[in-house]
Amino acid sequence: xxxxxxxxxxxxxxxxxxxxxxxxxxxxxxxxxxxxxxxxxxxxxxxxxxxxxxxxxxxxxxxxxxxxxxxxxxxxx
Numbered sequence: 086x087x088x089x090x091x092x093x094x095x096x097x098x099x100x101x102x103x104x105x106x107x108x109x110x111x112x113x114x115x116x117x118x119x120x121x122x123x124x125x126x127x128x129x130x131x132x133x134x135x136x137x138x139x140x141x142x143x144x145x146x147x148x149x150x151x152x153x154x155x156x157x158x159x160x161x162x
Contacts, residue, residue: 087152089141094133098126101162102142102155110159114150117158122148 091103098115118126125146126132134145143149 086140087156088139089137089152089155092135092137092142097129098132100135100142102159104152104156108156109162110156111162112155112159117150122146 088105089102090105091109093101095101095111097113098118099111099113101109102112103109114126114132118124118132126144126148131144131146135142137143138149141149141152141155
């Protein structure tokens with residue numbers, strides 16, 4: 086099962102995400118920050134309020150994204 090094991094803020098809405106297979110990817114989430122839950126994260130002060138769960142990244146407002154989705158949209162770091 087794919088899991089996020091580390092995450093670092095790069096800038097704006099971009100994160101460097103490291104997965105349990107050892108691969109790190111740069112993920113730009115700006116195009117996906119829409120709707121009631123994810124739209125709140127357009128405020129960068131809210132965007133940087135994230136942490137790791139046992140599987141993925143979760144923001145303070147409860148938003149999270151599947152590690153498979155992050156892996157798919159990321160570019161190799």
